[in-house]
Structure formats: C-alpha cells, structure tokens
Amino acid sequence: MINRSIFLVGPMGAGKSTIGKLLAAQLQLPFADTDKVLEERTGADIPWIFDVEGEAGFRRRESEVLEELCLGECQVIGTGGGIVLLEENRRQLQKYGHVIYLQASVEQLFERTSKNSNRPLLRVPDPRARIEEILREREPLYREVADVICDTDNLTPKQAAALVVERLHGSLSQ
Numbered sequence: 001m002i003n004r005s006i007f008l009v010g011p012m013g014a015g016k017s018t019i020g021k022l023l024a025a026q027l028q029l030p031f032a033d034t035d036k037v038l039e040e041r042t043g044a045d046i047p048w049i050f051d052v053e054g055e056a057g058f059r060r061r062e063s064e065v066l067e068e069l070c071l072g073e074c075q076v077i078g079t080g081g082g083i084v085l086l087e088e089n090r091r092q093l094q095k096y097g098h099v100i101y102l103q104a105s106v107e108q109l110f111e112r113t114s115k116n117s118n119r120p121l122l123r124v125p126d127p128r129a130r131i132e133e134i135l136r137e138r139e140p141l142y143r144e145v146a147d148v149i150c151d152t153d154n155l156t157p158k159q160a161a162a163l164v165v166e167r168l169h170g171s172l173s174q
C-alpha cells in the first residue's frame, strides 16, 4: 500500500526523471521533478541559477521546493542529484517518503550525461573524473536515506521502472 510519496534519488544520469515518469504512470500517481518545479518557480533554467546565484543559491531554492512537495499530495518525485547534500533535506526525504536510490556505474552515468550540457557541475574539462568525485562524496548519503536500492546498469528505463515497482512492493510488504 503506497501511502507516502516516492522519492527517487541518485546521481546525474541515474534516470530519476526518466524512470520517475514511467514509475508514476505504472503506479497511477502524479509525477513531479524538483528540478522542473524549481525552474518553473524561478522562471530561469538551472545553468542560469548556478551562474547568477551560485550552487548555494540553487541549493536554497531546491530545499524550498522539496519542503513544498513533501507537504503536497502523494506522488512520485524525481529529485535533483544533489538533494542529499543537505542534512535537512535528508531528514525530509526520510520523514515524508519511500526513498529509492537509483544506482548506475560511472561508465553509464558518463554516457547518459554526455548527450547534453545542461548540468553545470559537469561543465568541466574532465566530466568523467567529476562524476567519480561526486559519487565518492554522495554514495554514503544516497545509501543513508534509501529504503530501496536499484541498480539500473544495463536496464532500459522501462525495465528499471519495473524493477523499482517490484522492490518497492517487496519493501512495503516486510
């Protein structure tokens, strides 16, 4: 029985936005994406917010959006890759939702994120090394908040969404 929102966490390219939409359709729940809501509220895109307000400004806005979504209806929520960085956010995720950590290898994260350039943190000379660094920092935090961990390597988004449903039901029936 799903009585709380489902949060998808994980690094850039894990598939939170892509798999989140499929998952929501499968569970017949609405879908929201913190990055999208934040852009709508701000009237600017993420690279612009990073340029003008810095990462700290972006994180402040991200926390506000998370708080708003936590208090809203029960839905599937794709989060920004860095949502786990703030302790306050980690507490909110655990308090208000079922948290799914979508995992993927550096190789696949690199491949999936190299197709576009809308991720300010990867606008560096060596994005692959940056992904490794980000994973080293955040992996323990994703694990800390997760109720369920799903490895998405070599799965299509549709297969990954099906795996999440299976694991989620497994975890809820325990």
Ligand SMILES: Nc1ncnc2c1ncn2[C@@H]1O[C@H](COP(=O)(O)OP(=O)(O)OP(=O)(O)O)[C@@H](O)[C@H]1O
Residues within 6 Å of the ligand: 010, 011, 012, 013, 014, 015, 016, 017, 018, 019, 035, 078, 079, 080, 081, 112, 113, 115, 119, 152, 155, 156, 157, 160
């Ligand atoms: N399991 C998968 N197999 C193949 N491609 C995938 C998979 N998951 C996502 N993708 C592709 O990888 C790209 C990035 O996915 P997506 O935007 O969903 O990641 P994200 O976790 O939301 O990242 P961000 O934190 O930057 O928002 C998209 O082009 C998507 O189609």
Ligand SMILES: O=C(O)C1=C[C@@H](O)[C@@H](O)[C@H](O)C1
Residues within 6 Å of the ligand: 011, 012, 035, 046, 079, 080, 081, 082, 083, 118, 119, 120, 121
């Ligand atoms: O991993 C991150 O820190 C980010 C991930 C994206 O979802 C966006 O929230 C933004 O590009 C930052």
Ligand SMILES: [Mg+2]
Residues within 6 Å of the ligand: 016, 017, 018, 033, 035, 078, 079, 080
């Ligand atoms: Mg996303």
